[in-house]
Amino acid sequence: MKYRPLFLSISTIVIIVGILSILKWGLKIGIDFKGGTLIEYRLQNGEKKVERYGQLGDVQIEKIRSDYKAQGATEERLETVGPTIGPELVKKTIYGLAISTSLILLWIAYQFKSIKFGISATVATLHDAIVVIGMYSILGHFFGAEIDFLFVTALLTIISFSVHDTIVVYDRIRELQKKSDEDLKTLANMALSETMVRSINNSFTIIFMLAALILLGGETTKWFASALLIGTISGTYSSPFVAVPILVTWDEIQKKLKNRA
Amino acid sequence: MVFEADTTNIPTDRRQSALEGVRNVIERRVNLFGVSEPTVQTSEFQGKNRIIIELPGLDSTKDAINLIGQTAQLIFMEEKIIPATKGASPSATLVSTNLTGADLKNASVQFDSQTGKPAISLQFTDEGGKKFEDITGRNVGKPVLIVLDNTLLSQPVVSEKIIGGNAQISGNFSIDEAKKLSIQLNAGALPVPVKLVQETTVGATLGTESIRQSVLAGLVGILSVMIFMILSYGKLGLVADIGLFIFGVITLSLYKLIPVTLTLPGIAGFMLSIGMAVDSNILIFERFKEEKLIRSIPNALETSFGRAWDSIRDANIATLVTCFILWNPLDWSILPSSGPVRGFAITLALGIAISLFTGIFVSRNLLRVFIKERRSDTNIRIAHE
Numbered sequence: 001m002k003y004r005p006l007f008l009s010i011s012t013i014v015i016i017v018g019i020l021s022i023l024k025w026g027l028k029i030g031i032d033f034k035g036g037t038l039i040e041y042r043l044q045n046g047e048k049k050v051e052r053y054g055q056l057g058d059v060q061i062e063k064i065r066s067d068y069k070a071q072g073a074t075e076e077r078l079e080t081v082g083p084t085i086g087p088e089l090v091k092k093t094i095y096g097l098a099i100s101t102s103l104i105l106l107w108i109a110y111q112f113k114s115i116k117f118g119i120s121a122t123v124a125t126l127h128d129a130i131v132v133i134g135m136y137s138i139l140g141h142f143f144g145a146e147i148d149f150l151f152v153t154a155l156l157t158i159i160s161f162s163v164h165d166t167i168v169v170y171d172r173i174r175e176l177q178k179k180s181d182e183d184l185k186t187l188a189n190m191a192l193s194e195t196m197v198r199s200i201n202n203s204f205t206i207i208f209m210l211a212a213l214i215l216l217g218g219e220t221t222k223w224f225a226s227a228l229l230i231g232t233i234s235g236t237y238s239s240p241f242v243a244v245p246i247l248v249t250w251d252e253i254q255k256k257l258k259n260r261a
Numbered sequence: 262m263v264f265e266a267d268t269t270n271i272p273t274d275r276r277q278s279a280l281e282g283v284r285n286v287i288e289r290r291v292n293l294f295g296v297s298e299p300t301v302q303t304s305e306f307q308g309k310n311r312i313i314i315e316l317p318g319l320d321s322t323k324d325a326i327n328l329i330g331q332t333a334q335l336i337f338m339e340e341k342i343i344p345a346t347k348g349a350s351p352s353a354t355l356v357s358t359n360l361t362g363a364d365l366k367n368a369s370v371q372f373d374s375q376t377g378k379p380a381i382s383l384q385f386t387d388e389g390g391k392k393f394e395d396i397t398g399r400n401v402g403k404p405v406l407i408v409l410d411n412t413l414l415s416q417p418v419v420s421e422k423i424i425g426g427n428a429q430i431s432g433n434f435s436i437d438e439a440k441k442l443s444i445q446l447n448a449g450a451l452p453v454p455v456k457l458v459q460e461t462t463v464g465a466t467l468g469t470e471s472i473r474q475s476v477l478a479g480l481v482g483i484l485s486v487m488i489f490m491i492l493s494y495g496k497l498g499l500v501a502d503i504g505l506f507i508f509g510v511i512t513l514s515l516y517k518l519i520p521v522t523l524t525l526p527g528i529a530g531f532m533l534s535i536g537m538a539v540d541s542n543i544l545i546f547e548r549f550k551e552e553k554l555i556r557s558i559p560n561a562l563e564t565s566f567g568r569a570w571d572s573i574r575d576a577n578i579a580t581l582v583t584c585f586i587l588w589n590p591l592d593w594s595i596l597p598s599s600g601p602v603r604g605f606a607i608t609l610a611l612g613i614a615i616s617l618f619t620g621i622f623v624s625r626n627l628l629r630v631f632i633k634e635r636r637s638d639t640n641i642r643i644a645h646e
Contacts, residue, residue, distance in 0.1 A: 096586050096587070099586055100582060100583045100587075104579050104582055107579060107582065108575075108579070153587065156587055157583070157605075160579055160580040160583035161533075161580075163576070163579045164537070164540075164580055167572060167576040171572035171575060171576075172572070175571075194551070195547075197547055198544055201489075201543050201547075202536075202540045204489060205486045205489060205540070206533070206536035208485040208486050208489065209482035209533070209536050210482075211482075212479070212481040212482035212485065213475070213478045213479075213482065213529065213532065216474060216477050216481060217474050221475060221529060224529060228529075228533070
């Protein structure tokens, strides 16, 4: 707990770098959201070629297809998304995020009988979401990672993983509260050191799975797994170093106000 | 493929039945392709009506799009007698009349006031009523054929000339048949134009190749998790691995039973659920390490399972909430309902449910047996000494 300012500033720096990257380079939006056509071909020499186009008419698509066919290439994937789908998806996604986050907030607040727990866990979760989006913007700029439907899935998974991790720590705090009258700061410290090994071991197992997916999995899942990996690391970090410090700080301020009153 | 239906010309109260009609027509057209397990779904978002069609195993989407994209064609046909000519006796042939679906205002199911049997009542527009009057006038005692997309729907025999644009088709219909016929008639009556807004084709080779890669990645991932568990927790880790193995077998057989189509996001969901299944075990074992210091081993085991359960439950419920939103089982139109995201949610939710069972029930009982045997082992040794 004494390193609270240090951890909070690490988070702030990562988030600021992410936001700067978003502002400077923006996000590379895939055709799921932007609309357009993506065609993937396997050329005769076994090489893969992925082409992206804006909005195309049927005739244009047919022309591209016959051109490739003439070269003896086989079509592996063709995706066309109309211009109306994009904004609609963005909207639906934001609704999805908002609903699941608020439901989780309510659930934690109910389980731990305090809105403090719910909100601090949610802040940690948002922290992770922002970190992932920011890092993804950097990955997008340098390696061409695109924001697509899978990325949204990854984001939602990260949210639930982060909450999962935070709940384990909170649960330990709740248990210690029943046994002792110490203030929240001391209890939080105890809970953190007791759950640390578990937290790290658990993240290792998930990281193993994801690393395997990145190294060996197909092209389509590579970026999906990368997003999950960033999220897992951030999620593991945010429970002890974001959620709990916020909880403790909030508790301290609340007590000070009470004393003054 | 996602089509958007343009329902702007249709009064709000009839949109639902109009869409239902369109869906029926499309379903019938889709069945012409003979692919296995085609799905046709309707979805609505912000007043836009969508029809989502999945056709697995179809090579060319172009024909499909053309055929599906057509507006339903409802026509009325009549018999025309070709007068006898030299060498041929008089014969009858079918010709289209000038009456089409555009002239039909509405079709609904009614009950015949005399027989009490279900019948279909037709309401024509003013113009359609006049055309219908002419046609029925010409064809008393003869059938008039109602044809939708070149399929004969019904061939009622005209009993009298019908004036005023309201007609009734009676016959030996069951209620279901009458309903179906009225929906089909409405589909033809309401020419709802549909246009393609999204198309996704995934080549079969890409699918199998990425799935093969992902399965390999999954196996390597599981193996490293298993080794990690044994390295960190020794014999306890071995028990967790057995639990994990059982988890894998149950999950995969459920995928087969339900059935869950394994897409890439689906496999990712499965792998993530393995991570979470292992987490239940890690939580318990870490707890066990602590409790072992202050209690006897069997007692510590029971306590750690009990204590860890609270956090396992709370954490997994939070994940299930997210799964529910992603799965969107009630098809709420404000949430995404796309196939891959749904596949991910389904495999993750199933994984969590099963891991609660294997992580708690299977591992716990294995450990109980394990500890009992060790204890009786020591007892015997003591007896010998």
